[in-house]
Amino acid sequence: MGQNFLVDSGVAARIAQLVTADRPGARVLEIGPGTGRLTQALLEARAGVTAIDIDPDMVRILQAQDALRGAHIVQTDALTFDYDTFAAQPWRMAGNLPYNIATPLIMRLISMKAGPEMLVVMVQKEVAQRFTARPGTPAYGSLSVALQYAMDVETLFNVKAAAFYPRPKIDSSVVRLTRRSTPAVWVADEERFLQVVRAAFAYRRKTLANSLALALGVERGAVTQALQHLGLDTEIRGEQLSIADFARLADRLPA
Secondary structure (H helix, E strand, O other): OOOOEEOOHHHHHHHHHHHHOOOOOOEEEEEOOOOOHHHHHHHHOOOEEEEEEOOHHHHHHHHOOHHHOOOEEEEOOOOOOOHHHHOOOOOEEEEEOOHHHHHHHHHHHHHOOOOOOEEEEEEEHHHHHHHHOOOOOOOOOHHHHHHHHHEEEEEEEEEOHHHEEOOOOOOEEEEEEEEOOOOOOOOOOHHHHHHHHHHHOOOOOOOHHHHHHHHHOOOHHHHHHHHHHOOOOOOOOHHHOOHHHHHHHHHHOOO
C-alpha cells in the first residue's frame, strides 16, 4: 500500500519518550503502526496503546506478536475512525503518517473539541516545514496558520531515509504539536477566521485583496478598505500576513 515502515528502534524509542515523558501511562492512539516498532516502544514507555491500521494483513502481523499483546490493535481507516468515542478520556496521538493523509487527518484532530492534547508525528520533511513555516517564506500557507493558531508546533528532529523499509527517496521529520490552553490570537469568530485564512491562499499568485474577493465573494473595495484600516498595504499577499494580522482582518471584513 505504498507504506514505508519504521525499522530503527532508536528512533521509535525517542518518539515514545517524547509522547510519554511528562505523563507515564498516557492513552495513546497510534496511527499506521506498520510492523509495530513504535507500538512496542510506546508499550515499553508504559503508554496505554490503541493502534489502528487500514491494512488487514498488517493487523494480523501485529496481533501475532507477543511483544504487542498489551496494545489494542484495530483494523480501520484513520480517516473514518470514531475519534469522538475514543476521546471520552484525555489522549495523545503518535504515528508515522503517510503523505496523502497527514494534512487532512491532523486538521481534523486539532479541530475536535476533545482532540488530542499532544500529537507526535513523523511526516515528510517538506510537510513539517509547512507546519512550522513563518510569514514571508515559501512554505507558509493556510496549514501553517491554522496549526499555529491552535497548537504549539515544534520540529524535534529529522529522520534519515535509512530508518525505513522500503527506503523512501526523501527524509522525514518528527514534529510535536501541543494544544494551546488558549489560541495564539483572539478572534471574534473562529470559523470566519479560518475561512479567511483558507481564502487568502486560494489564489497564491494574486494579491490578498483579489484572492479574498474571489474566494469569499466579498467586494474587492471592502477588502482594500479593511486593509487600509489595519495599516496594511492594499497590494500585500497572503503569505506576508502574520496570524495576528489574519485575526484582525477576519474581524474587520464583512461577512
